[in-house]
Amino acid sequence: MIINSTKRPFGIGSKVSIFTLGTMRATGSFNEMYDVIKCAYFAGINHIETAPSYGNAEIFIGRALDQLEREEKIPKKEWVITTKILPSGNINKLKAQFQKSKEKLNLEKINNIAIHGVNLNSHLLWVLEGEGKKFIQWLKTKNQVEQVGFSSHGNYELIDKAIDSDIFNFCSLHLHFFDRSKIPLAKKALKKKMGVLAISPADKGGQLYSPSQTLKEDSKSIHPLEIAYRYLISEGITTLSLGAQKEKDFALAAKLANSIEALTKKEHNVIKNIEDNASYRLGDTKCGQCRNCLPCPNEVPITEILRLRNLAVGSGQINFAKERYNLIGRAGHWWESKNGDDCKNCNFCISKCPNNLNIPNLLKETHNMLIENPKRRLWSS
Numbered sequence: 001m002i003i004n005s006t007k008r009p010f011g012i013g014s015k016v017s018i019f020t021l022g023t024m025r026a027t028g029s030f031n032e033m034y035d036v037i038k039c040a041y042f043a044g045i046n047h048i049e050t051a052p053s054y055g056n057a058e059i060f061i062g063r064a065l066d067q068l069e070r071e072e073k074i075p076k077k078e079w080v081i082t083t084k085i086l087p088s089g090n091i092n093k094l095k096a097q098f099q100k101s102k103e104k105l106n107l108e109k110i111n112n113i114a115i116h117g118v119n120l121n122s123h124l125l126w127v128l129e130g131e132g133k134k135f136i137q138w139l140k141t142k143n144q145v146e147q148v149g150f151s152s153h154g155n156y157e158l159i160d161k162a163i164d165s166d167i168f169n170f171c172s173l174h175l176h177f178f179d180r181s182k183i184p185l186a187k188k189a190l191k192k193k194m195g196v197l198a199i200s201p202a203d204k205g206g207q208l209y210s211p212s213q214t215l216k217e218d219s220k221s222i223h224p225l226e227i228a229y230r231y232l233i234s235e236g237i238t239t240l241s242l243g244a245q246k247e248k249d250f251a252l253a254a255k256l257a258n259s260i261e262a263l264t265k266k267e268h269n270v271i272k273n274i275e276d277n278a279s280y281r282l283g284d285t286k287c288g289q290c291r292n293c294l295p296c297p298n299e300v301p302i303t304e305i306l307r308l309r310n311l312a313v314g315s316g317q318i319n320f321a322k323e324r325y326n327l328i329g330r331a332g333h334w335w336e337s338k339n340g341d342d343c344k345n346c347n348f349c350i351s352k353c354p355n356n357l358n359i360p361n362l363l364k365e366t367h368n369m370l371i372e373n374p375k376r377r378l379w380s381s
């Protein structure tokens, strides 16, 4: 049975469902992509997000949408497609890449294009003053897409500038129940009538498909992933990406396809229980994520590291915390480059912390708890 889902305004483009199908995980074969898109349709999803860098995703999507129209009578025009382009290269290369995406997707018009990974100031400069500006002007004047957006794994200030630039109509950001640091930016973007997509609230939001026993117990009668989704929806985030691979991955999307109401009393109580229990376990070592301690003169990402500590100690999410911590220094500009071991004990941050945390000690402790092989440095300083 097809779920008759709520569709909400997404920038100045076509309306989208509360969940967006992310296609990074379903690239193993055409059949896998076909099945996933079909399941998404029946779960009420009308928005597919992809990128040329996701292996054969674009070509599989193009074929799948044609086959679904032919065999299942699912109209191709009902889908909203977003693809991406990296912030580099000259206008001719960008036009050629865009054309290639269109051909692979077998679409006369792509709905949305996002500048993928505006993570550094140089990327934003490329958009505002460089070849990116020319490319976006070409897309708009030639009516090639409905709208242009950006995705970013960058810092708060950079995303703020990108939103303020008024070039973009939507943005894809890391917005998570367990990392609310960018929620004010999402709200600012929404106020400017931009569409806002939450990147991977399940997986990057804390491996919430398989939460720790501690978190499951704290979350009581509602699964932590459902609470995480509901929290973001209730904050007004337009759409949440779902990197599905199998039919069962759509169960919550189908259940929440129309759940745009404010949090219920029961949901509030569950959130309070998760937070109270985490606070109790963290005691006077809890980082309130206020960011007062930033910037560190040695560029240690204090808040990110202490957020992982909060999750590991407060909610038992040690596997997730370890995965993220050990990615530091290994993901280029897509994630942090320094870890707790890079703290030089200058104590510059301590007096700025309203919680009186001994930040250097906590960074050291977190490093020892999360680093997979403490003897091996991941980078040279």
Ligand code: SF4
Binding pocket: 295, 296, 297, 298, 299, 300, 302, 342, 343, 344, 345, 346, 347, 348, 349, 350, 359, 360, 363
């Ligand atoms: S003590 Fe460490 S974390 Fe704090 S400002 Fe100095 S180097 Fe940065």
Ligand code: SF4
Binding pocket: 286, 287, 288, 289, 290, 291, 292, 293, 294, 302, 303, 306, 352, 353, 354, 355, 356, 357, 359
């Ligand atoms: S100032 Fe203290 S509480 Fe605030 S983010 Fe930094 S370490 Fe956390």
